Amino acid sequence: MATLSAQRKHKVTVVGSGNWGTTMAKLVAENVKEKPTLFEETVQMWVYEEDVTFSKDSKHYSGSDKPEKLSQLINQVHENIKYLPNITLPSNVVANPDLPSSCKDSTILIFVLPHQFIARSCSQLAGKILPYARAICCTKGVDVGEKGIRLMSETIGMTLNIYCGALSGANIASEIAQEKYSETTVAYDPPPMDSRNPTPSGSPNASQVDLINPSKPNPGPRSAHLTPLPAEYPPLSHENVRKLFHRPYFHVHMVSDVAGVSLGGALKNIIALAAGFVDGLGWGDNAKAAVMRVGILEMVKFGKAFFGESARTSTFTEESCGVADVVTSCMGGRNFRCAKMAIQRGKTIYEIEQTELNGQKLQGTSTAYEVNEFLKSQGMEDDFPLFTAVYNILEGNNKPEDIPNLIEKKH
Amino acid sequence: MATLSAQRKHKVTVVGSGNWGTTMAKLVAENVKEKPTLFEETVQMWVYEEDVTFSKDSKHYSGSDKPEKLSQLINQVHENIKYLPNITLPSNVVANPDLPSSCKDSTILIFVLPHQFIARSCSQLAGKILPYARAICCTKGVDVGEKGIRLMSETIGMTLNIYCGALSGANIASEIAQEKYSETTVAYDPPPMDSRNPTPSGSPNASQVDLINPSKPNPGPRSAHLTPLPAEYPPLSHENVRKLFHRPYFHVHMVSDVAGVSLGGALKNIIALAAGFVDGLGWGDNAKAAVMRVGILEMVKFGKAFFGESARTSTFTEESCGVADVVTSCMGGRNFRCAKMAIQRGKTIYEIEQTELNGQKLQGTSTAYEVNEFLKSQGMEDDFPLFTAVYNILEGNNKPEDIPNLIEKKH
Known part of the structure; x- marks a missing residue:
């Protein structure tokens, strides 16, 4: 019997675990827990693995200075002691040091990596994610050179062959982590697709695609290469994307202008x-x-x-x-x-x-x-x-x- | 023989001599001196007369504490020692304690009075100015009450039966007096008039005209009551109004939206x-x-x-x-x-x-x-x-x- 309610839920991964990445994981995890019909409860957070030791003034310090793995510590004490100390993370944030494993089966990938790691991480993920996943890039900056301008979201979208939006705003991470009031802008505007007749998925590669050049029209998101989100998932409408990010202390305004949001940052x-x-x-x-x-x-x-x-x-x-x-x-x-x-x-x-x-x-x-x-x-x-x-x-x-x-x- | 060049020049009065008024007089006087084909050299500045004494650290202090008239002092030492001390005024700023006399024969009246003195000063001037004079209001604020909103420029325009624009911006007077860089916005948009067939000048009075009320259309500038500027004067185009205010350290952007400029302030x-x-x-x-x-x-x-x-x-x-x-x-x-x-x-x-x-x-x-x-x-x-x-x-x-x-x- 046909049912109007979605049968599957969105699984979310935060790719990155620095100051801003951990802050995003915290707020997204708070939201998914409150919206169990839309999202799976666990939020994966990819952690670039490193050895850390507790500082002596940490509440977790036990007298030992033996180095431990950052990802393991996050999962034990629910705090990123290196990049976001003294902020307790919801227990549904799960740190994972393996990049492809952290993104496996996720329909929503939130990229919050330093600028210079975006391209490399996407190359490692290419071909290992759901073809119909969607991404949001929270890293500010664009790649500009003599040849043209490329947005971070374009690098992500083209390398992974998925649609990628952008989040940017007056967002000092430490203030948001402390739940002090702030606002942000999320640009999300996938091209219209006919989910009943998906076009065959090509595989453009960032290195093969021209940078945006004023002498050529902006290629923009190319629906011909995108795989539609299966109908069993709740649609990723502006309303539902907003629900993933909006908090009482973090007000989200949705727009469709990915270029403008990216350029501003x-x-x-x-x-x-x-x-x-x-x-x-x-x-x-x-x-x-x-x-x-x-x-x-x-x-x-x-x-x-x-x-x-x-x-x-x-x-x-x-x-x-x-x-x-x-x-x-x-x-x-x-x-x-x-x-x-x-x-x-x-x-x-x-x-x-x-x-x-x-x-x-x-x-x-x-x-x-x-x-x-x-x-x-x-x-x-x-x-x-x-x-x-x-x-x-x-x-x-x-x-x-x-x-x-x-x-x-x-x- | 007909000539294309204007035969008369604009005479300018600054109505007000506080911190902001004296600053405006200074910069306008600098401009009129540089544009002798458009403007008369002398800029009248109306001074609300009061007795003042030099402070002992003034460079003008002569050992006497005898009070003197502020207007006389300004004309002697070219400094408003009370409201804009330590700033030398151009010698073509002439302080005048008599309001109607200061505005006599002026085609451009620049109002820079405290909010609460605007209506009273305009009443004193009504009928004593050139019927074709134009005004610019540099006082921020609007009159708002249960009945509606009235802009300062409307109060001036309606009381004097002339067109009045507005100047407002990120303008801390003391910084501009010191010629530190800043910008401003001037709204100036008199209704189109046929100078060859001037309509008879009515005499609406501010107290007889309704406040702006959302249930009625905004009356706006009513060309039927305005007297056209005689053709012997240079036109008061955006370009020429800009020349009156723009300085290398005070950048002017001209617009037509008097309401917006006034509301912002x-x-x-x-x-x-x-x-x-x-x-x-x-x-x-x-x-x-x-x-x-x-x-x-x-x-x-x-x-x-x-x-x-x-x-x-x-x-x-x-x-x-x-x-x-x-x-x-x-x-x-x-x-x-x-x-x-x-x-x-x-x-x-x-x-x-x-x-x-x-x-x-x-x-x-x-x-x-x-x-x-x-x-x-x-x-x-x-x-x-x-x-x-x-x-x-x-x-x-x-x-x-x-x-x-x-x-x-x-x-």
Whole structure:
């Protein structure tokens, strides 16, 4: 007898277990437990295995300094003592050090890996996941080069031959882990598919597919290569995807603009550098707000120029992944702070990076260079005077004091 | 012989000489000097006369503590020692304590008075200005009550029977006086008029004209009552109005949306209170950015609900008078700081106001009450959950901790 209710439930894996990955696993696990008709209770979390020891002030410290496996510890004490200490995880988060095993039979893969590990992890997963799985990329950033722009979600989607959306917002992980109120934007918009007549699944490979190039139309998600979700599963509508992420302390707004959501999380770092430069000059809040506003409008223009109508103005001006993430990044983010310090101390930002960041690298500087290389290749540097000014300040061709003059004509 | 060049020049008066008024007089005077074909060189500045004495650390202090007239001192030392000390004014700023005399023969009146003096000053000027003068209101705020909303520019325009635009932005006066970079938005959009066939000038009076009421269409500028600018003057196009205000350190963006520009400067103070409340709870930058984003969207909705299509979304989301002014106000403005302090110290905002503001009043609290009274009268409190939450927190009906829950359904 036919039944209207779904017979299978979605199984969820979080691919990644750093600060942000563990935070996502925590909130997703809270949600799946509350929605047992939609989701299986266990949330797998892939852990890049390493040896860890408890610090002496951990409540779990037993006097032994013997190293233990991170994944085993997480499953024992329900805490990621290395990357999210002092936050208890729901017991339905299960750490798994084996990547293919952690994703086996999962219909929803949530990618929360550092930028540089995305491609490699996807290659290891290719062919070992459900063909009809769906992914959401929570890693910020895009791959930009002279040849074009590729979104993280595109790398994931093309390598695994599945649809991949994106989550981004004004989301400082530690605040969300503590259940302090925040918002986010989730872009999810798989192409329409006829589940009764699935087309044969081709197997495009990221390395064979051109980067997005303004001279060619954006390939976008290609429904011909996607396998429809079987009808026994609850549909992955905006409503159901929202249920996976929305918490009383983490408000989710669903949109369809994957390009805009992804670009916002990358380009905001260039704006944060600019805001840091003018703040370092002691120019005050008017100037900082002006740079933020001009930066948001350059984001809008960038989206339209290289992703056409699929990048919506409102994604940048109205969503958490746009205006709110710019605000947060320019209030106290790492790029803002280092840029400000560089100007105040009369040093280069690279000197500040070395002394202040414990070997970590600023995302803003590499994004500013990559975006500039791309804009140059398109002959469009002058159309993005703030992005171009940041590059030229980093290169020593301009001074922060030049910013008002450099952006005067265009904004 | 007919000539294409204008035979007369615009004469400019700045009505007001406080911190912001004196700053506007300074920058406008710098501009008119550089554009002698458009503007007369002298800029009149109306000064509310009072007795002042030099402070002992002023460079002008001569050992005498004898009080002198503020207007005379400004014209002697080219400095407003009381309201904008240590900033030298261009010598073409001429202080004038007589209101009608200061505006005589001026084609451009720039109003920069405290909110509560606007109506009275306009009454004193009625009938004593050029019938074809044009005004720009730089005072932030709107008059809101149970009966409706009236913009400052409407009060000015209706009382004087002239067209009045508006200037607003992320504009902390002291930073602009020091020529630190900032941006602003100028809304200027007089109705089309046929200067060859001027219609007889009626004389509507502010007290006879209804407040804007959602049940009636917005009266807007009524061309039938306006006197066209004589053709001997350079046209007051967006380009020429921009030339009056734009400086290398003060970037002007021209728009046509007077309602949006005016509402932004008023409603941002409610948002700043909300941002202060959540920041006072120690909720961090995610929460603060979320409240700002939600607030901007309530501004957009408010504009659309009560001013229709004339209030454009982009005025709030893309212009200095919208998003940038919200950012500045939520970074360090007075409403933000007092709201934050109230939560941190467990006091009411009125107690903080008394101890911290030297007898000055917060604009945000009165705006929050006025807007709530109006929304209540329209049965629309629930459509603006953040504005309503701020009112209810001020009233003690809600706690700041309730904000996420209160806004969850609508945003």
